[in-house]
Amino acid sequence: xEIVAYGVLKDEEPLLRTAFHQVFADRHGLRCLGLFLxxxxxxxxxxxxxxxxxxxxxxxxxxxxxxxxxxxRMLAQRATGFNNIDLTVAEELGLTVARVSSxxxxxxxxxxxxxxxxxxRRIVRAAHRxxxxxxxxxxxxxxxxxxxxxxxxxxxxxGTAFARIAHGFGMRLLGWDxxxxxxxxxxxxxxxxxxxLLAEADLVSLHVPLLSNxxxxxxxxxxxxxxxxxxxxxxSRGGLVDTDALLETLRAGRLGGVGLDVYEExxxxxxxxxxxxxxxxxxxxxxxxFNNVLxxxxxxxxxxxxxxxxxETTARNVEDYIAGRTGDxxxxxxxxx
Ligand code: NAD
Numbered sequence: 001x002e003i004v005a006y007g008v009l010k011d012e013e014p015l016l017r018t019a020f021h022q023v024f025a026d027r028h029g030l031r032c033l034g035l036f037l038x039x040x041x042x043x044x045x046x047x048x049x050x051x052x053x054x055x056x057x058x059x060x061x062x063x064x065x066x067x068x069x070x071x072x073r074m075l076a077q078r079a080t081g082f083n084n085i086d087l088t089v090a091e092e093l094g095l096t097v098a099r100v101s102s103x104x105x106x107x108x109x110x111x112x113x114x115x116x117x118x119x120x121r122r123i124v125r126a127a128h129r130x131x132x133x134x135x136x137x138x139x140x141x142x143x144x145x146x147x148x149x150x151x152x153x154x155x156x157x158x159g160t161a162f163a164r165i166a167h168g169f170g171m172r173l174l175g176w177d178x179x180x181x182x183x184x185x186x187x188x189x190x191x192x193x194x195x196x197l198l199a200e201a202d203l204v205s206l207h208v209p210l211l212s213n214x215x216x217x218x219x220x221x222x223x224x225x226x227x228x229x230x231x232x233x234x235x236s237r238g239g240l241v242d243t244d245a246l247l248e249t250l251r252a253g254r255l256g257g258v259g260l261d262v263y264e265e266x267x268x269x270x271x272x273x274x275x276x277x278x279x280x281x282x283x284x285x286x287x288x289x290f291n292n293v294l295x296x297x298x299x300x301x302x303x304x305x306x307x308x309x310x311x312e313t314t315a316r317n318v319e320d321y322i323a324g325r326t327g328d329x330x331x332x333x334x335x336x337x
Contacts, residue, residue: 002029003318004045005052005078007036009271012307016052019311023319036267039063046070050318054078055298056267059085068093074321076314077331079301081237083210084267087332094334098317101329102157103301103309109161111300112205112235115259119231119294120145120203146170151201153217154208154236155181155189162205163187174201177208198225202256203233210237220245229256235300238264243283250290257292261300270297 005016013032020030031048035041037057043066045051051072053059059067059075064086067075077085077099090097118124121142129136150166152159155177163173163184173189174197175181185191194217198204204226208214218232219242226232232255234241243264249255263270265281279285287293301310313329320327 001049002031003050003052004031004033004048006033006041006045006057007054007271008032008034008052011302012311015304015307016311016314019308019315020318022312023315036271037063037067038267039066042066043070045072048072050074050076050321052076052078052314052318053085055081055084056271057084058267059090061086061089064089064093064095068095074098074318076317076321078310078314081209082331083237083239085331091332091335095332096321096330096334097332098321098327098329099331100310100313100317103313104303104306105157105161107303107306108158108207108235108300109165111261111296112158112162112207112233112259113165115235115261115294115296116145116203116205116231116233119233119257119259119292124294125291145203148172148202149174149200151176151197151204152184152189153177153194153197153204153206155184156207158236159205159207160184162207163189166203171203194222195225198222199227201230202227203231205233206236206240208236208240210239215239216242216245218242218246220248223249223254226255228254231255231257231259233259235259235261238262238266243287247283247286250287250293255292257294258287258290259294259296260287261296262298263287263295266298 017030037053039062042063045067049071053075074096080100082099122140126140146169148171150171151174152163153176155175160181160183166173167187173187175184175189175191176194176197180191217240223245317329326333
């Protein structure tokens, strides 16, 4: 059997090939494509029972139907989040869907901190300046985070790793989640209402999954509650933040800074080189014009450690599917007749 992988990044491919070789030796072929799955590209999967996908593949009802009609039976998502897959339709079609339920939370938490510090201390602007041999400090003044308040929205694996670092900085910790995490409580975190957290925190970092009830969690109302100089970091999923409301807030000169590793409309942009094209996403282009906004292209997970864990788990998920096993990573599987 030949397995096909979509949206494979250049640095990921050798790791993916090694992981699949370790599990399957030469029993199954692996075709790695840079293409992302969507309505236009789905027919290219025809004849492939197992398809590997990722966060910026669009697996809506139409794409899933095309895949199923072409013989696909299993989707292996190379990520934790699966908001890009219509699981209800996948189940109706009798597909098996698996994901990587956990891998290095440090990759994302450390990157969220990199964004927070870069925004707070104007690191990118400073680096641009020194490259031009402009060594002035005007406009580069940041503030200590020690003694300030970090608001952690979602205290699962990544949120907890983020909170541990905040604790190391000597920050006061506020948390919001549907379940309190003993590890965060042990760090001195105080769980409060969402509104309270937004109003109190100097730094708000988002670590909940994108679900119907977390979509636009940070909307105009939420942004209005935040301190004028608060920093907002989103390294979870773009849909958590209402981009229009964020733009309106920034236009009004509010918020100390924003670090976004994810963006609502990132599919079709992130992971691709668009540098020679006209930027047609007006909202993203406008976001880039604010000197206190930093955007990265869904890079938080991208450490060698995390990618190795992702591809190894993905290979095991495919192995489980082939062996007829259901593992902890299985999101959907055909109902037994
Ligand atoms: P996790 O499952 O360990 O933690 C998620 C937390 O959110 C849990 O504590 C859960 O109780 C809480 N939660 C779930 N639904 C909620 C709701 N409706 N309201 C409030 N809290 C809720 O997941 P994780 O491994 O920490 O990952 C968190 C998210 O980070 C993922 O869902 C994914 O979207 C994102 N992520 C981003 C990247 C990246 O590269 N930028 C990489 C990996 C994960």
